[in-house]
Amino acid sequence: MNIDDLYRDLHEHPELSFEETRTAAIAATELRTAGFDVIEHIGVTGVVGVLRNGDGPTVLLRADMDALPVDEDTGLAYASTVPGVMHACGHDVHVACLVGAAHELAATRTEWSGTIVALFQPAEEVGNGAQSMLDDGLYERVPLPDVVLGQHVGPAPAGMLGAHSGAAFASADSLDITVRGRGGHGSRPETTIDPIVVAAAIVGRLQTIISREVAPQEVAVVTVGRLNSGTKNNIIPESAELGLSVRAYSEEVRARLLSSIERIAGGEAAASGAPEPAIEFAESFPVTVNDPVATERTMGAFRSAFGEQAVLDPGQVSGSEDVGLLATAANAPLVYWILGGVHPETYLAAASAGTVDSDIPSNHSPKFAPAIQPTLARGVAALVTAAREWLQ
Incomplete structure (x- = not known):
């Protein structure tokens, strides 16, 4: 051999x-x-x-x-x-x-x-x-x-x-977040709940987890690697999807990151009058x-x-x-x-x-x-x- x-x-x-x-x-x-x-x-x-x-x-x-x-x-x-x-x-x-x-x-x-x-x-x-x-x-x-x-x-x-x-x-966790809104014509946004706006707000707020919720001596990563939504410029879609990658070096920090993501996604959706987002785990490593x-x-x-x-x-x-x-x-x-x-x-x-x-x-x-x-x-x-x- x-x-x-x-x-x-x-x-x-x-x-x-x-x-x-x-x-x-x-x-x-x-x-x-x-x-x-x-x-x-x-x-x-x-x-x-x-x-x-x-x-x-x-x-x-x-x-x-x-x-x-x-x-x-x-x-x-x-x-x-x-x-x-x-x-x-x-x-x-x-x-x-x-x-x-x-x-x-x-x-x-x-x-x-x-x-x-x-x-x-x-x-x-x-x-x-x-x-x-x-x-x-x-x-x-x-x-x-x-x-x-x-x-x-x-x-x-x-x-x-x-x-x-x-x-x-x-640790590594891959999360898929589906933001649900109410679709409609791009010329009448007042009749819709735009999931792209909600998703963008979630992306922006997620950045504060590392800068404001994780201590400087701790190490963690929250990355949005995917944001998919829509089919045409003048159509406000029904939903938007975000793909996240989350990493940490302790289970305590890991749990805190995942809890914060859930809180932020739900909070931004609520602020826009959108339904609670669906969160699913694709992969998970301890x-x-x-x-x-x-x-x-x-x-x-x-x-x-x-x-x-x-x-x-x-x-x-x-x-x-x-x-x-x-x-x-x-x-x-x-x-x-x-x-x-x-x-x-x-x-x-x-x-x-x-x-x-x-x-x-x-x-x-x-x-x-x-x-x-x-x-x-x-x-x-x-x-x-x-x-x-x-x-x-």
Whole structure:
């Protein structure tokens, strides 16, 4: 099993959330080859392998599998062969690394004792893949872990590893607000309740949540990414739709943001004599919290294995993850770290020129293309090192 070739194959054949049948089948085959007991179709397409090796802790290693609806623009020889679908977030890296780690841990089982749970999760990108596995009885089918470990490739130098203790990844909520009015002719606005005016007022007032309701030392984001309404210039429509993205680093701030959005939307509608707006959640991710003690222990193992210079604290990441649900449901500590994926010389040149943001494609970019090596080798080694630390 060559993980470089596996990675190229996965990158060429991306699959969207809950459609990861090919990827899941590959993961299941590799786990069985390594000697794991395998359970398939947990939470639709999820795969879990269990390797019992005597008494000791149970360690869960997680990789997500889904791709994104993005047209690839990398020019790679192994670019996506699926129109409009791409591994633009690096989940192909995660799968390849976990497959490699599973094989290595199985091959060295005389050197450790305990149980490995290798989990390949669907649908991280839509925020409910982990929950779907839990709802499908994940922990009734596999041993309850003593720790949950995982990694996410990102635009940092390949070979670098790092985790932020505490709130590490932001919560993320996508909301759709439908403002309802009363339509009519554009020449007689007095006979209507214009939902566009109400929606515009909501957009303006939402900006005050961050500037007037969130303390300066707290971090939060409220973005209106979509406002749709109307069909013709001289028609006042019946409704308007807003699409919001909301992020925070604590559940208390998150709850306050969502409450304020509901209050403002309802208040502006009432001020215009419009009906109560309809608010629906499209996606929802909790705050990802790394256990401080477990994180320091794991990063200490990385420093011993790879050197002080290879381990950093990336700070709080504004992206979001659902891996924390796997730890919370098991009442186990989580350690989730960043795996650098940019060739070191490329990153250094961009850093020296001050052009990292413009020259180094980030996750979800159509140009996102992690360097195969040393990224994969370090990713496998990181998973193995972290697992061995907890299995000692």
